[in-house]
Amino acid sequence: MCAQEGYTKKKDEQRLDDIYTELYITAEGDVHINTQHEVRHTDAFRKPADTEKPINPSDMFKLPSGGYKPVRTVLTNGIAGIGKTFLVRKFVLDWAEGRANQEVHLIFPFTFRQLNLWKEKKLCLDLNHIFTTLQSSGNTNFDKSEFKLLFILDGLDESRLQLHCSTSNIQDTDFDVTLSTSVDVLLTNLINRNLLPSARLWITTRPAAASQIHSDSVDVVTEVRGFTDPQKEEYFRKRSRDKEQASRLISHIKTSRSLHIMCHIPVFCWITAMVLEDVLKTREGGKLPRTLTEMYIHFLVVQSKLNNIKYDGGAATDPHWNPESRKMIESLGKLAFEQLQKGNLIFYESDLTECGINIRAASVYSGVFTQIFKEERGLYQDNVFCFVHLSVQEFLAALHVHLTFTNFGVNLLYKAPLTRSGVNTKPGPIRLYQIAVNEALQSSNGHLDLFLRFLLGLSLQTNQTLLRGLMTHTESSSETNQETVKYIKKKISDNLSPERSINLFHCLNELNDCSLVEKIQQYLTSGRLSRNKLSRAQWSALGFILLSSEKDLEVFDLKKYSSSEEALLRLLPVVKASNKAVLSGCNLSERSCEALSSVLSSQSSSLTELDLSNNDLQDSGVDKLSAGLKSPHCRLDTLRSGFSLCLTDGCGCVCVFRLSGCLITDKGCTSLASALTSNPSHLRELDLTYNHPGGSGVKLLSAGLKDPHWRLDTLRYTQTTRAPMLLLYACELTVDTNTVSRSIQLSDNNRTMTRVSYNHLTPTAVTGERSPHRFDFWEQLLCQTGLTGRHYWEVEWRGVVYISVAYGGMRRRGHTVHCWFGRNDQSWTLRCSEDDCDSVYHNKRKTDLPSSSSSVPDRVAVYVDWPAGILSFYRVSPDTLIHLHTFNTSFTEPLYPGFGFACSPFSSVSLSES
Numbered sequence: 032m033c034a035q036e037g038y039t040k041k042k043d044e045q046r047l048d049d050i051y052t053e054l055y056i057t058a059e060g061d062v063h064i065n066t067q068h069e070v071r072h073t074d075a076f077r078k079p080a081d082t083e084k085p086i087n088p089s090d091m092f093k094l095p096s097g098g099y100k101p102v103r104t105v106l107t108n109g110i111a112g113i114g115k116t117f118l119v120r121k122f123v124l125d126w127a128e129g130r131a132n133q134e135v136h137l138i139f140p141f142t143f144r145q146l147n148l149w150k151e152k153k154l155c156l157d158l159n160h161i162f163t164t165l166q167s168s169g170n171t172n173f174d175k176s177e178f179k180l181l182f183i184l185d186g187l188d189e190s191r192l193q194l195h196c197s198t199s200n201i202q203d204t205d206f207d208v209t210l211s212t213s214v215d216v217l218l219t220n221l222i223n224r225n226l227l228p229s230a231r232l233w234i235t236t237r238p239a240a241a242s243q244i245h246s247d248s249v250d251v252v253t254e255v256r257g258f259t260d261p262q263k264e265e266y267f268r269k270r271s272r273d274k275e276q277a278s279r280l281i282s283h284i285k286t287s288r289s290l291h292i293m294c295h296i297p298v299f300c301w302i303t304a305m306v307l308e309d310v311l312k313t314r315e316g317g318k319l320p321r322t323l324t325e326m327y328i329h330f331l332v333v334q335s336k337l338n339n340i341k342y343d344g345g346a347a348t349d350p351h352w353n354p355e356s357r358k359m360i361e362s363l364g365k366l367a368f369e370q371l372q373k374g375n376l377i378f379y380e381s382d383l384t385e386c387g388i389n390i391r392a393a394s395v396y397s398g399v400f401t402q403i404f405k406e407e408r409g410l411y412q413d414n415v416f417c418f419v420h421l422s423v424q425e426f427l428a429a430l431h432v433h434l435t436f437t438n439f440g441v442n443l444l445y446k447a448p449l450t451r452s453g454v455n456t457k458p459g460p461i462r463l464y465q466i467a468v469n470e471a472l473q474s475s476n477g478h479l480d481l482f483l484r485f486l487l488g489l490s491l492q493t494n495q496t497l498l499r500g501l502m503t504h505t506e507s508s509s510e511t512n513q514e515t516v517k518y519i520k521k522k523i524s525d526n527l528s529p530e531r532s533i534n535l536f537h538c539l540n541e542l543n544d545c546s547l548v549e550k551i552q553q554y555l556t557s558g559r560l561s562r563n564k565l566s567r568a569q570w571s572a573l574g575f576i577l578l579s580s581e582k583d584l585e586v587f588d589l590k591k592y593s594s595s596e597e598a599l600l601r602l603l604p605v606v607k608a609s610n611k612a613v614l615s616g617c618n619l620s621e622r623s624c625e626a627l628s629s630v631l632s633s634q635s636s637s638l639t640e641l642d643l644s645n646n647d648l649q650d651s652g653v654d655k656l657s658a659g660l661k662s663p664h665c666r667l668d669t670l671r672s673g674f675s676l677c678l679t680d681g682c683g684c685v686c687v688f689r690l691s692g693c694l695i696t697d698k699g700c701t702s703l704a705s706a707l708t709s710n711p712s713h714l715r716e717l718d719l720t721y722n723h724p725g726g727s728g729v730k731l732l733s734a735g736l737k738d739p740h741w742r743l744d745t746l747r748y749t750q751t752t753r754a755p756m757l758l759l760y761a762c763e764l765t766v767d768t769n770t771v772s773r774s775i776q777l778s779d780n781n782r783t784m785t786r787v788s789y790n791h792l793t794p795t796a797v798t799g800e801r802s803p804h805r806f807d808f809w810e811q812l813l814c815q816t817g818l819t820g821r822h823y824w825e826v827e828w829r830g831v832v833y834i835s836v837a838y839g840g841m842r843r844r845g846h847t848v849h850c851w852f853g854r855n856d857q858s859w860t861l862r863c864s865e866d867d868c869d870s871v872y873h874n875k876r877k878t879d880l881p882s883s884s885s886s887v888p889d890r891v892a893v894y895v896d897w898p899a900g901i902l903s904f905y906r907v908s909p910d911t912l913i914h915l916h917t918f919n920t921s922f923t924e925p926l927y928p929g930f931g932f933a934c935s936p937f938s939s940v941s942l943s944e945s
């Protein structure tokens with residue numbers, strides 16, 4: 032099988048096997064298509080993979096969860112140019128050559144591009160004939176057939192057919208295969224399982240069009256993610272026979288972070304290879320293209336130059352553009368735009384003629400611009416044409432709109448009535464971009480998304496300069512760009528689907544908008560889009576934008592995106608590219624440590640400072656991190672677990688590793704010591720404050736200090752002591768008697784609260800008049816003053832109690848959970864029973880705590896750092912504090928200390944003297 036990579040005709044004969052580079056493919060844990068419908072949980076989706084495991088292309092029809100349920104329909108998502116079509120071809124080739132999927136007897140590979148040509152034509156499925164020929168038995172019942180069929184439908188986003196597959200109420204109809212019918216009906220029935228339910232079906236699509244198929248019709252969703260770093264290199268090495276040139280190309284790409292990142296998209300690799308081969312020939316170094324638009328402009332210029340030399344006898348030093356090539360780009364642009372608007376990706380001779388392309392010269396055109404415009408033999412032997420890649424059509428279409436606007440003042444997107452002169456009036460460049468944004472947002476299958484990115488990219492002065500000679504004059508103003516940025520941001524704030532918002536982020540990136548990173552942070556923390564609503568693919572798209580944006584990722588602060596493990600795992604490449612990662616208080620667990628360990632041991636990681644404080648990583652997590660520390664690639668030289676900051680030693684490569692409040696004990700220390708023994712040359716400073724390293728852990732590490740092979744010269748391991756807490760932050764609590772439930776008795780000058788049952792109520796129990804502030808069902812109370820600074824208090828308890836803090840607005844009336852500490856988003860609570868503190872609650876979420884020592888008094892300390900969003904609970908032993916749990920959040924209102932009591936009688940809390 033030959034690869035059509037947009038090569039010249041001769042190179043078209045390249046074998047697919049020779050240039051095919053493995054792609055990174057994953058299984059989606061959820062179906063992010065059809066967000067408006069409930070997601071169907073089949074076995075395939077039920078088990079979200081902990082860490083993404085790549086799928087082997089030949090395993091496309093196996094359940095990612097490893098089950099044995101037969102898979103009928105696989106939907107493969109992937110952004111433009113990520114390699115879906117190549118993957119399909121490779122799959123078919125491997126099957127045809129007997130390398131994989133041999134249980135399939137026949138494969139029918141279709142592209143929607145071809146299928147569109149059959150639109151409105153009546154067809155009779157010739158399966159009858161195929162089957163009777165195949166089956167000597169004469170069995171015509173397809174579903175009882177021993178023959179396994181596979182239908183591949185590539186490029187759903189290119190479909191112009193009327194498919195009715197997006198709803199879940201699919202009617203079961205008997206489908207008569209002997210009758211002729213339209214291709215739309217055939218495909219609808221095939222996808223909806225009415226036709227050939229036992230045949231396999233593989234559909235590929237760009238993500239925005241995936242919603243055309245309801246999740247009920249899909250068993251497994253996979254995603255093509257493009258190339259990993261090693262795969263990128265492999266691509267360039269395979270492509271170029273000249274090893275030295277390949278190496279130069281690779282190291283050149285690595286000099287630009289954004290270019291290197293963009294090269295995870297294969298089509299971008301292809302274009303980059305062509306542009307850089309030219310750049311490297313003509314000049315060393317120079318500024319490398321950074322954005323998609325920039326790269327495609329270079330691509331166009333290189334093509335024009337090559338063709339001038341090849342066909343017009345020109346020289347390399349000639350101007351890039353001459354009247355013929357200008358005219359040709361104008362015609363091709365017109366064709367690209369007009370057909371894109373109609374949704375056509377394949378054109379007939381008449382389409383070419385309409386755009387001023389002389390049909391007799393078409394072959395010359397395709398020869399001249401082989402890599403842009405390709406002639407294909409149609410199904411009915413008509414000559415049909417298409418661009419070598421859809422993205423090239425999208426780019427030329429945007430260029431056409433841009434050139435028509437700057438050269439002639441005509442806004443092709445403006446749909447107002449024509450003026451007397453027959454052209455649309457020009458409502459100004461700002462309007463042009465606004466209309467383009469609106470049009471792209473209105474498209475149901477996202478067919479204008481990439482077009483919009485290119486159009487906005489072309490509005491930049493720097494990009495227009497690259498097109499000198501093609502444009503009669505440039506038209507760019509920073510005011511227009513700012514207005515457009517503002518408009519896009521406003522649109523992002525509207526309730527858009529994640530796919531749409533992500534495309535708008537790409538647009539901001541094309542416009543070099545420096546507030547892009549903040550906008551993404553805002554978008555995620557605003558709560559409009561919770562982490563649960565984002566699919567893996569969408570997270571990785573955001574990560575990609577962050578990485579390719581201009582803004583330096585010096586410090587990556589996870590909290591600014593989402594304080595969650597999910598977010599960390601999805602944004603791991605961003606962590607890897609940052610110098611410092613602040614991951615404190617993000618609810619991370621051992622799972623994150625495993626992933627971070629791989630970052631630490633990665634050769635390409637830039638990470639030199641890592642803050643993991645206030646996460647319950649425990650010893651098992653530290654064990655995982657230690658594995659990363661052992662790696663010879665680890666650049667870490669300071670491992671820190673205290674609140675204090677580590678200073679760099681001026682020799683670069685200093686990594687601050689904070690593990691404060693991470694519940695590390697002797698065991699964790701042993702892992703760290705073992706990591707340092709096998710790789711002693713990096714870690715210079717180790718700070719284990721606010722953990723519980725215990726005597727033996729400290730002893731092990733202290734011994735390392737004296738070991739001449741260890742680089743470690745500072746070890747900190749202080750336990751949290753009470754004295755400074757009491758001294759600095761102690762606060763006096765006063766019960767707010769208006770809030771006290773009627774089953775609570777106050778005594779000892781209101782410093783002791785005891786839960787009593789109604790029949791034990793004494794005159795000293797609260798009997799005050801009905802107060803709207805009183806808890807009328809739950810046996811709870813609040814204290815008087817709302818706290819907004821740093822505060823520390825201690826209480827002693829008996830029985831079962833809830834030591835809490837709450838916002839003043841927490842509801843008091845009724846027996847709903849809204850009034851119960853910890854069961855709403857207005858309060859946080861620690862549950863202590865008999866002589867242990869076993870769990871914490873917030874917003875109905877319960878976290879179990881490991882058993883704390885029962886040999887210490889029944890006394891609990893609470894520390895609130897309101898500005899930092901920290902709420903910590905400790906057990907109090909005579910002079911140290913044993914950390915129980917820390918909530919990390921952003922407090923939005925003053926916090927009122929409170930206490931709740933369970934039904935066990937005579938539970939009590941006493942406030943300690945400060």
Ligand SMILES: Nc1ncnc2c1ncn2[C@@H]1O[C@H](COP(=O)(O)OP(=O)(O)OP(=O)(O)O)[C@@H](O)[C@H]1O
Nearest residue numbers: 036050051052111112113114115116117297298301
């Ligand atoms: N596995 C691969 N090995 C080598 N080159 C690849 C590979 N995958 C893609 N390419 C290159 O990228 C180009 C685009 O790939 P392909 O057409 O498969 O993308 P696509 O995902 O189908 O894009 P679209 O959604 O825009 O149709 C190919 O023409 C080829 O040059």
